[in-house]
Amino acid sequence: MSQGMCPRVSPLVVPLLLLLSAGELCLGSPSCQEVRTAFQLRQIGPLKWVPDVPGTDEELQVCQHRGPTCCTRKMEESYQVAVRRETLQTIQSYSFELKFLLVGHATSFQDAFQSLLHFAQNHTSSLFESAYRALAREATAPVKELFTDLSLYILGSDDTVEGAVQRFYDNLFPLVYNRLVNPGIGTMRQEYAECLRMTRQDVNPFGSHPKSLVQELSRSFKAGRTLSKALNMGVEVINATEHAAFTRECGRALVRMHYCSHCQGLTLIKPCVGYCLNVMRGCLPGLAELDQPWWDYISNLEELTNAMAGAHDLELALLGIRNQVNDAILYTQLNGPRLTATVDKVCGQPAERVVHPSPETMPPPGSTPAPKPPIEAQLGRLSKKRRDFVSYMQRYKTFYSALAELLCEGELVRDSSTCWSGEDVVESYTNRVVGNGLQAQKLNPEVKVRGLDPVLTQVKERLQRFNQEMLGKVEGQSDRVGTWEPGSGDASGDCDDEDGCQGSGEGDLKEDNIIAKNADRWKNELFTKDPPRGKERGFDTTQQTTTTSRPLFILKGGSSMLRPSLLLLLLLLLPLS
Numbered sequence: 001m002s003q004g005m006c007p008r009v010s011p012l013v014v015p016l017l018l019l020l021s022a023g024e025l026c027l028g029s030p031s032c033q034e035v036r037t038a039f040q041l042r043q044i045g046p047l048k049w050v051p052d053v054p055g056t057d058e059e060l061q062v063c064q065h066r067g068p069t070c071c072t073r074k075m076e077e078s079y080q081v082a083v084r085r086e087t088l089q090t091i092q093s094y095s096f097e098l099k100f101l102l103v104g105h106a107t108s109f110q111d112a113f114q115s116l117l118h119f120a121q122n123h124t125s126s127l128f129e130s131a132y133r134a135l136a137r138e139a140t141a142p143v144k145e146l147f148t149d150l151s152l153y154i155l156g157s158d159d160t161v162e163g164a165v166q167r168f169y170d171n172l173f174p175l176v177y178n179r180l181v182n183p184g185i186g187t188m189r190q191e192y193a194e195c196l197r198m199t200r201q202d203v204n205p206f207g208s209h210p211k212s213l214v215q216e217l218s219r220s221f222k223a224g225r226t227l228s229k230a231l232n233m234g235v236e237v238i239n240a241t242e243h244a245a246f247t248r249e250c251g252r253a254l255v256r257m258h259y260c261s262h263c264q265g266l267t268l269i270k271p272c273v274g275y276c277l278n279v280m281r282g283c284l285p286g287l288a289e290l291d292q293p294w295w296d297y298i299s300n301l302e303e304l305t306n307a308m309a310g311a312h313d314l315e316l317a318l319l320g321i322r323n324q325v326n327d328a329i330l331y332t333q334l335n336g337p338r339l340t341a342t343v344d345k346v347c348g349q350p351a352e353r354v355v356h357p358s359p360e361t362m363p364p365p366g367s368t369p370a371p372k373p374p375i376e377a378q379l380g381r382l383s384k385k386r387r388d389f390v391s392y393m394q395r396y397k398t399f400y401s402a403l404a405e406l407l408c409e410g411e412l413v414r415d416s417s418t419c420w421s422g423e424d425v426v427e428s429y430t431n432r433v434v435g436n437g438l439q440a441q442k443l444n445p446e447v448k449v450r451g452l453d454p455v456l457t458q459v460k461e462r463l464q465r466f467n468q469e470m471l472g473k474v475e476g477q478s479d480r481v482g483t484w485e486p487g488s489g490d491a492s493g494d495c496d497d498e499d500g501c502q503g504s505g506e507g508d509l510k511e512d513n514i515i516a517k518n519a520d521r522w523k524n525e526l527f528t529k530d531p532p533r534g535k536e537r538g539f540d541t542t543q544q545t546t547t548t549s550r551p552l553f554i555l556k557g558g559s560s561m562l563r564p565s566l567l568l569l570l571l572l573l574l575p576l577s
Helices: 013-027 033-041 073-130 136-154 161-181 190-203 209-242 248-258 273-283 291-308 314-319 321-334 336-347 381-396 403-409 439-443 454-475 513-528 566-576
Strands: none
Touching: 073 136, 073 209, 073 248, 073 314, 073 321, 073 381, 073 403, 136 161, 136 209, 161 190, 161 209, 161 321, 161 336, 190 336, 209 291, 209 314, 209 321, 209 454, 248 273, 273 403, 273 439, 291 381, 291 454, 314 321, 321 336
8 A cells, every 4th residue: 555655766866856956955055255255355344244145134224135135234334434435545546646746846836946046046146246246245135135035925925026126125225325326435324224225215216127127026926926826726626626525325326336236246247337427426516516617727727827938937037137136226326426415315424434445345356257157057947847737737627527437437347248237237227327517416316416515615616716816817917018818828919829828729838939039148148248337337228218017128929129229318317417
């Protein structure tokens, strides 16, 4: 009976059943080993939080999945911390080159400027050593103070170029009056010297030359000061970018994109292109809002550097101080009798006079002027740095509008036919891909954006205000020599392409020929011959008869025009003496 109740089994069926049972056992116990490996390699958290085999965790907030999962609540919390850190690090890696460029150029600009300032100080001091030996020792302090004040102004001090120049001429007047105009005066009493200093601007011994020097230096130094502030502003914006704050919604979206696939054991799958763009644009609306002001900032930098290569050239302005001072001293000597009469009325006569000048007041016969440093080494140094800087910065005009694409670029897999959609593996992402900016995020299917990061909003407002200030400051420096109009791309109204001041829309800038064209004349005027020494050389001066912003020469399209003739000058000055 028992045999009738038990069917006979073929000997071939038993091994087949055992094999199927073993396969079913293997398929029913998957492992989380790959998830554990990725968790450990990325240093997300303690490895003990990762289960050995998939299970269920009802406490999951982000990576919820109907089937078994390799994630736990503690893993999910660690993923949120890790993904914020990793995203910031990626942003910093892309902004590092830009920040390095801004910081490096700011440092390089300051170093080159200080070197040029030191050269110009020695260049000006050599005037006294060669042409006015009687003043050389005493003029050292006023010259040093002038260039120190100019250096502090570029660095952002509250002083003005006009204040620095006026103090210089205030301190120079007693020396010129005592040593050159009235060399018969012995040691000048301190009260008398102080009177000369206090009344210098009223007595006006140097004519219009102090005002001309102020105008010349103010244009160039305001542009240089603005450039220095602009570089610092750029670094401030980049610093804010590198420390952008992510909202709670953004953090959850980043976890879904980067790590929820791990919960299903899919550690190698990459997010879909459109999905990644939606997540990144939803996370970074504040940075995208910086796009337009940043574009304007780079454009203004280009215009500013072009302007500095033209009528606002720092090198020409600094190297021109020597001739400006020389012209001012010659003017004082020309009007010596009238000046003496005016000073006697205001400050009285000196307490004591000496019949013959002391040996210090006269240059020793046959003396050789001190050697002068080569001018060629300094001309064009700052201009080259500016050109290189603009060439690099043009690449970063669209940095903020392209940042989301940059961040997604490393996540995309072009060779794969499938990608991660945030919930499952798909062949393509079917949701709408939104654009950049806050308004576009209203339709973002992946991230709910309720507002902008307050810090980035403040940075945007500061950058916009700075753009207006930068534009206004350089616009306000317009004059009939080198008028700069925003957007024109030219450093002067009569500039052509050969002058090295073409528009910013043309990528690389040409060589700053305005310096090269005048280098030979500078060498002849400033180095191959000494400036006239007043009475000793018959007052061979070339005093200007018209008030211009460039008393030495007028730059127009890179050419130079010499000053009015000596005969016309003497005819104009004759009534004064």
